[in-house]
Amino acid sequence: MTRSGTVALLGRPNAGKSTLVNSLLAEKVAIVSDKPQTTRHRITGVLTEERGQAVIFDLPGVHRPLHRLNVQMMHALRDTLGEVDLVLQLFDASQAPGGGEDFVVALLEEVEAPTILLPNKMDVAGAPEHLAERLEFYTSRRSYAGVISVSALRGDGLGDLKDRIFELLPEGPPLLDPSLVTTQSERFLVAELIREALLERVEQELPFTSAVHIRAFQEEETSSGPLLRIFADLIVDRESQKGIVVGRRGSMIRDIGTAARAGIETLLGARVYLDLRVKARPGWREDPGFLAELEPVEVPWEAPVADGEES
Ligand SMILES: Nc1nc2c(ncn2[C@@H]2O[C@H](COP(=O)(O)OP(=O)(O)OP(=O)(O)O)[C@@H](O)[C@H]2O)c(=O)[nH]1
Ligand SMILES: [Mg+2]
Structure with missing residues (x-):
């Protein structure tokens, strides 16, 4: 059992x-x-x-x-x-x-x-x-x-x-397909990995006032394997915070991009093209519409196929 x-x-x-x-x-x-x-x-x-x-x-x-x-x-x-x-x-x-x-x-x-x-x-x-x-x-x-x-x-x-x-835990069969490790979508995982690279590099209030918003997420088959094209915004709360995330001559945002891209490539096993922009969105933490856009969409929970049901 x-x-x-x-x-x-x-x-x-x-x-x-x-x-x-x-x-x-x-x-x-x-x-x-x-x-x-x-x-x-x-x-x-x-x-x-x-x-x-x-x-x-x-x-x-x-x-x-x-x-x-x-x-x-x-x-x-x-x-x-x-x-x-x-x-x-x-x-x-x-x-x-x-x-x-x-x-x-x-x-x-x-x-x-x-x-x-x-x-x-x-x-x-x-x-x-x-x-x-x-x-x-x-x-x-x-x-x-x-x-x-x-x-x-x-x-x-x-x-x-x-x-x-x-x-x-109570006795019972698996709740989810045993081959799953997470139910998060790749799109959400990617946004999180970019946020992780950002969090590693910013201090003080920025960790709390920043977010990552994926604008576009495209998968392509190329002759040298799959390629992910990701367009993402690094969201900050005030115009004055943009400069910090961009860094001197763009050095900070370049570092964030390099680190995030490596993490995404390792996790998803695909080549990644990553386009990052910094945007100010004052009050985003209070904006229900925008917060809804940041919510993860989970891969639907699917009960596993019971023994003998497979064709
Ligand atoms: N030395 C040591 N550091 C740890 C250990 N577990 C976590 N950390 C560190 O503690 C910090 C916070 O770890 P997280 O796993 O992000 O903590 P969390 O509880 O998920 O935090 P929130 O998501 O903010 O609620 C990171 O720097 C981790 O590397 C541990 O067992 N030993
Ligand atoms: Mg945590």
Whole structure:
């Protein structure tokens, strides 16, 4: 009998949720950065093994929403927490306990699914008393179905974690085609990889005030294999921010383009032509129409073909 179900990743921004989903799948399905609020949408990763299938939702970090964008991020998080079979709650064990833990606890109060507590970044874990204090803070407020110390970056503890996940998921057949690793469209993945290259290179408010909008995405067969032509806008909130993203004589936007193109070519195994422009769109984080355009369109969930049904 196999097990299957849905799993949500919960934690403060920067706790390492996206790093964890990538490590669990041994594939890059979510972008990662050292800036908080990197993940803005629910990202689906599919972990299929002999013993079953876990559909893992990487989620935005828990924060106080100040813009419509962030309100939507928190909605995605709440909705998902309400529907999953299991929650993995991460915190950064290298940091002293800080503000924001209360938000996480408040969210968990509404959650009935079993929850595993994961102190993450154990490779750089801080003072042991900080870890003990954090553990005590959480375990005195909720009963956990396990506490497993991990390093999402190095992969430490992930074997134990997978064992526990498959013990806790309900019995059942796979929910999705086992050959899938993610349900994200290539177009969305590409926008995210460009945003990752941008996040790596900007500071201060720009990570929060920028976005990537794909204008056109064309696939072509050429004599030397498939070619992807991608036209994308790097969106900033103010005219005055454009110069930062363009850089001296265009050096910044060139670097972003080079890094993003390499990432896209590796991930999709196609040659890429990438045309990047910088555009100011004041107030984009409050604009429902534009936010809808940035939403990922997921490849439709398709139940796998049961044994014997294949022709
Ligand atoms: N040393 C160390 N760094 C880690 C570990 N896991 C994640 N990181 C780093 O922590 C930073 C944040 O990682 P993310 O995976 O983007 O964090 P997140 O929880 O998805 O963040 P949001 O999407 O903003 O909510 C990145 O710089 C990661 O490389 C770990 O186990 N050890
Ligand atoms: Mg993330």
